[in-house]
Amino acid sequence: MVACLVAWLCSDAVPSAAADETERHVVVVSLDGLAAYLVDDPMVPLPTIRRLAREGSIADGGMTVSNPSVTWPNHTTLLTGVRPEKHGVLANGVLVRGAIGMPTTIDSRRDQRDLVRMPTIVDVAHAAGLSTAEINWPCTRGSDSFDDQFPDVPDSLAHTTPRLRKELVELGLLSDESDASFRRMSAVGRDHIWTEAACHVIRQRKPNLMLVHLLNVDSVHHTLGPQTAAGYTANAYADMCLARIIAAIDDAGIRERTTLIVVSDHGFTSTPKAIRPNVLLRQAGLLTVDGGKISEAQVHVVPEGGIGLVYCTHPGEAARAAEDFKQRLIGQEGVADVVLPAAYAKLGLQHPREYRQSPDAVLVAADGYAVSGSVDGETLVASNTEARTPLGSHGFLSSLPKMKALCVLSGSGIERGTTLSAVENIDIAPTIASLLELDYPASDGKPLTAAMIQRRD
Missing domain, CATH: 3.40.720.10 (Alkaline Phosphatase, subunit A)
Known part of the structure; x- marks a missing residue:
């Protein structure tokens, strides 16, 4: 084709x-x-x-x-x-959704034909x-x-x-x-x-x-x-x-x-702090950890610098799980927004029911905070050193002037x-x-x- x-x-x-x-x-x-x-x-x-x-x-x-x-x-x-809603590239690789209950991964070892639509x-x-x-x-x-x-x-x-x-x-x-x-x-x-x-x-x-x-x-x-x-x-x-x-x-x-x-x-932009949404999800029993990595998950976040791609692994429950995630995170320190698929058109992204790689929600960090994929620790907010995130980040929404x-x-x-x-x-x-x-x-x-x-x- x-x-x-x-x-x-x-x-x-x-x-x-x-x-x-x-x-x-x-x-x-x-x-x-x-x-x-x-x-x-x-x-x-x-x-x-x-x-x-x-x-x-x-x-x-x-x-x-x-x-x-x-x-x-x-x-x-x-x-x-x-924009990515048409060409299909959402990360530095292909976002591969796992089976029900399994986390999404990024595969960078792909050809152009696998990445670009x-x-x-x-x-x-x-x-x-x-x-x-x-x-x-x-x-x-x-x-x-x-x-x-x-x-x-x-x-x-x-x-x-x-x-x-x-x-x-x-x-x-x-x-x-x-x-x-x-x-x-x-x-x-x-x-x-x-x-x-x-x-x-x-x-x-x-x-x-x-x-x-x-x-x-x-x-x-x-x-x-x-x-x-x-x-x-x-x-x-x-x-x-x-x-x-x-x-x-x-x-x-x-x-x-x-x-x-x-x-x-x-x-x-400089990001001396980070938010760790997967820590909250671990504490809520929505994901499990083995050896410092996510082994199973109902909901988890793939970090992309200033945003996090939120994946709900049970398709029939994705809309409810995404809304529940938003309610858990909105208003917390370091969180600017949680965008649900109904608003994806404004971001130039495609709805997950139309494109499997698309997330079920997008977590947006406030300027000065990166999104960490870490599952360790007990608090949502941590220093970039503790959260193992860079001191400088991109990935924020394109509306941020920086x-x-x-x-x-x-x-x-x-x-x-x-x-x-x-x-x-x-x-x-x-x-x-x-x-x-x-x-x-x-x-x-x-x-x-x-x-x-x-x-x-």
Whole structure:
């Protein structure tokens, strides 16, 4: 069915001229966790990003992201132009509901076809004859639409394009082709490898559509918090990596024909406290614990940073159990809301009776509190250390201003010195389609035409 849909979407797609001097290129760089508010923070050294904004266009106040504001769902929205209610990615993997009485788990070792329910703009571009590549992009494992691939999954090298994997060893970026050696790298070390891999592909292959995803900012913000000395250092390093990618575009001789789109997938906020809903559920006898983990559950919570996905394991009793959960949690310290399925449309989520991965309720933490999956302890509220949650978190509802993401467009086809208002990340895929002259009617977003130089025929 997906293959047929790709064929339909691509039936009228016309790639730009094949000649080197006229073909277009789009490079999308995602700096995971680089919140929009950091661009205006004078403590953050971002010379490359700010120069691109001056020379191009920036989303004023940031770009609104999708719910939940976590990595895989939002990277999928960037490539599909639709929210999770349509593309189906709700977590960093597939949410697998267990049998009655058994907890839901997240399986990250899945291919794109298992995760994403529709063709992406990359599928359409590749089917139209354009060259494509990705470095560390989520929800792309096993895709046939990339000429070069180094996906963001566990055991990523095992799923990397063989020629690229071999080249990275020959360049000395990798000591060998094993995932074991790659996993031993630090977060900043992996960002270095991903950056240099992207530079290599750009110089050697000049793809029409290139995707790059860097993770060190997200890692540091989680561990030590945003707007800290360590956070500022991570922000500066991400900016330097971006400068390396731009230099590679220059080296490839395609700068005048390349549009650079620099985004992030979500913002960040400090979370020195956490709420532990599974502790209350354990105390109420609604779940049991074995060896510090949930062994059985009538109701339990899967944490997603600032929200928790609530799963009721007895389908016939799910509505009643979700309402009971809401009554237990609403009004408690650290709890901003409990959203039931009747209100999911406002969040861009699908009702659980229509989509098995959808939760039976969504627990929303107040700003400053993360949602912990811990079953240990006796109190709902604990410090982030006791609850074993990060000092910095995302995952909050996209309506929280701190969750706004970076969005800068610069280069070929982009007006100089413009600002954009009311930008959503569903607008990125149709913008890519417009820049590459592809039809992509599946998107719910609109091309960011206010940022584009209007062509005159």
